[in-house]
Amino acid sequence: xxxxxxxxxxxxxxxxxxxxxxxxxxxxxxxxxxxxxxxxxxxxxxxxxxxxxxxxxxxxxxxxxxxxxxxxxxxxxxxxxxxxxxxxxxxxxxxxxxxxxxxxxxxxxxxxxxxxxxxxxxxxxxxxxxxxxxxxxxxxxxxxxxxxxxxxxxxxxxxxxxxxxxxxxxxxxxxxx
Amino acid sequence: xxxxxxxxxxxxxxxxxxxxxxxxxxxxxxxxxxxxxxxxxxxxxxxxxxxxxxxxxxxxxxxxxxxxxxxxxxxxxxxxxxxxxxxxxxxxxxxxxxxxxxxxxxxxxxxxxxxxxxxxxxxxxxxxxxxxxxxxxxxxxxxxxxxxxxxxxxxxxxxxxxxxxxxxxxxxxxxxxxxxxxxxxxxxxxxxxxxxxxxxxxxxxxxxxxxxxxxxxxxxxxxxxxxxxxxxxxxxxxxxxxxxxxxxxxxx
Numbered sequence: 175x176x177x178x179x180x181x182x183x184x185x186x187x188x189x190x191x192x193x194x195x196x197x198x199x200x201x202x203x204x205x206x207x208x209x210x211x212x213x214x215x216x217x218x219x220x221x222x223x224x225x226x227x228x229x230x231x232x233x234x235x236x237x238x239x240x241x242x243x244x245x246x247x248x249x250x251x252x253x254x255x256x257x258x259x260x261x262x263x264x265x266x267x268x269x270x271x272x273x274x275x276x277x278x279x280x281x282x283x284x285x286x287x288x289x290x291x292x293x294x295x296x297x298x299x300x301x302x303x304x305x306x307x308x309x310x311x312x313x314x315x316x317x318x319x320x321x322x323x324x325x326x327x328x329x330x331x332x333x334x335x336x337x338x339x340x341x342x343x344x345x346x347x348x349x350x351x
Numbered sequence: 352x353x354x355x356x357x358x359x360x361x362x363x364x365x366x367x368x369x370x371x372x373x374x375x376x377x378x379x380x381x382x383x384x385x386x387x388x389x390x391x392x393x394x395x396x397x398x399x400x401x402x403x404x405x406x407x408x409x410x411x412x413x414x415x416x417x418x419x420x421x422x423x424x425x426x427x428x429x430x431x432x433x434x435x436x437x438x439x440x441x442x443x444x445x446x447x448x449x450x451x452x453x454x455x456x457x458x459x460x461x462x463x464x465x466x467x468x469x470x471x472x473x474x475x476x477x478x479x480x481x482x483x484x485x486x487x488x489x490x491x492x493x494x495x496x497x498x499x500x501x502x503x504x505x506x507x508x509x510x511x512x513x514x515x516x517x518x519x520x521x522x523x524x525x526x527x528x529x530x531x532x533x534x535x536x537x538x539x540x541x542x543x544x545x546x547x548x549x550x551x552x553x554x555x556x557x558x559x560x561x562x563x564x565x566x567x568x569x570x571x572x573x574x575x576x577x578x579x580x581x582x583x584x585x586x587x588x589x590x591x592x593x594x595x596x597x598x599x600x601x602x603x
C-alpha cells in the first residue's frame with residue numbers, strides 16, 4: 175500500500191455452500207501473484223471432490239498460527255498489518271512441515287519452485303474477494319478481524335466436502351465421497 | 352510457435368500401448384484452429400482414404416479430444432470430442448464443459464488422439480508429462496456417480512503417494528463412459544462430472560469399443576498465455592484466431 179494510513183486487520187469470511195465452482199478466484203489470485211493464469215499456483219484453490227459440491231479452500235489465519243511455529247527455517251512470519259502468513263521464498267526449503275501442522279492441510283507446494291504457498295491476503299486487498307463479489311456469488315467477503323476462534327475454519331477438503339455433500343444431498347451424500 | 356497453444360498433442364495407441372507426442376505445423380493450426388475444425392482435418396488425413404470401410408466401433412477408428420487456443424481463458428472451458436460417429440457414420444464434433452480442457456492445457460497438451468483397441472478395460476491417467484494406461488477392471492460396469500467417486504479417490508491417492516510433500520492434491524478432471532458406452536450403444540455419451548456430456552454422434556460407444564473407461568488428467572503448469580514474457584495483455588488474442596477469421600470473411 176502506498177499510503178501510510180494504517181489498515182485495519184481483515185479476514186475473509188466464507189459461505190462455502192454458495193460456491194458455484196467458477197474458479198475466477200484462482201485466476202485472479204494467480205494473475206496477481208504469478209502474473210499468469212496458473213490454477214495450481216493459486217493460493218486459493220477450488221476443490222470438487224464430489225461433482226456439484228465445489229468450495230474454495232484457503233488459509234483461515236488461525237489465531238495461534240501452528241504453521242509459523244513449526245517452520246524450521248523461520249521462513250514463515252505473521253504480517254503485523256493484515257494478520258496474514260507471509261512466506262519468505264528465499265529461506266523456505268519446501269520441507270512440508272507447515273502442511274502437516276496445519277489443521278486444514280491448506281498450504282501446498284508451488285508446482286515449479288521449491289516454496290510453499292499460503293494466502294497473504296494480497297496485502298490487505300484480496301483479489302479473490304473482488305471477483306467473487308463481481309460475479310455476485312458472495313462466497314467470499316472481507317470482514318474486520320476480531321477476537322474469534324478462526325482455527326475452526328481450517329478444515330481438510332475431505333471434511334468440508336463431506337459436510338457440504340450431506341447438506342446438499344442428504345444421507346446419500348456420505349456415500350458420494 | 353503461435354501463441355495460445357501448448358504446442359503438442361498426445362497420441363495413445365491402445366493396441367500397442369504406444370504413447371507418443373505429435374505436433375502440427377503452425378499453418379495447420381492457423382487454418383483449422385482447434386476443436387471441431389482440427390478434428391475434421393485429422394480424420395481426413397488419417398482415415399480419409401479408407402473412410403467408407405472404417406467401422407466406427409472398430410479398432411481403426413480414431414477418437415479425438417481437442418481443445419482450442421482460447422480454452423482456459425475464462426469463460427472458455429469446453430473440450431471437443433470427435434471421431435467417426437457410430438450414429439451417422441459421419442464426422443461429428445461434440446463438446447463437453449467442465450475442467451477437463453483446462454487441466455489438459457495445464458498438463459501441456461492441446462489434445463488427445465486415441466487409436467487402437469485395448470484387450471481388457473483400461474483408463475488413461477495423465478499427470479503433466481506422465482501418461483499411464485492403468486487397469487480399470489475395478490470400475491468397469493459402474494454408473495456415473497460411482498465411477499467419478501472411485502476414480503477421483505484412486506487418482507488422488509496415487510498422486511499423494513508419488514508426491515508426498517506436495518500437500519493436498521486437487522481432484523483430477525475426468526471424462527468417462529457409463530454402462531451404455533461399455534456396451535457399445537450407438538447413442539452413448541462421453542460424460543464429465545455427473546451431468547455434463549458430449550452427446551452428439553454417440554462417441555461413448557467408440558470409447559467403449561476401445562475398452563477404455565475414461566481419462567483422468569491433472570495438470571500443474573500455467574496456461575500458455577499469448578502475452579509473451581509471462582504476462583497477459585489485453586490485446587493478446589491467440590494468433591490462431593487473428594488471421595483466420597478475417598481470411599474467412601469475418602469482421603474480427
